[in-house]
Amino acid sequence: MPTEREISILRRKCFACGKCRVVCPSFAEGGCDPMEIMVGGECDVSLCTECGKCSEVCRRTDPFTVMKYMKGNL
Numbered sequence: 001m002p003t004e005r006e007i008s009i010l011r012r013k014c015f016a017c018g019k020c021r022v023v024c025p026s027f028a029e030g031g032c033d034p035m036e037i038m039v040g041g042e043c044d045v046s047l048c049t050e051c052g053k054c055s056e057v058c059r060r061t062d063p064f065t066v067m068k069y070m071k072g073n074l
């Protein structure tokens, strides 16, 4: 399980390009927004289906790990 510090580092690496948001099936249906979580905002992370697409497109950091951590699934 990653530490809070490790999660914080993953978040800081995000430069808000929005790629994860574009591919997120949950966001497309009005659910959670992985970029919002990465930049320190809020959304209902329980709506994340854990498909992993956000991290497949991210070349800077690992939003999928952060989403799972926020859900308490790590």
Ligand code: SF4
Pocket (backbone or CB within 6 Å): 013, 014, 015, 016, 017, 018, 019, 020, 021, 034, 035, 038, 054, 057, 058, 059, 060, 061, 062, 063
């Ligand atoms: S987590 Fe990655 S893909 Fe998503 S906005 Fe940040 S840098 Fe871009």
Ligand code: SF4
Pocket (backbone or CB within 6 Å): 020, 023, 024, 025, 026, 027, 032, 033, 034, 047, 048, 049, 050, 051, 052, 053, 054, 055, 063, 064, 067
């Ligand atoms: S893992 Fe969650 S946040 Fe990432 S793309 Fe899938 S539904 Fe969206």
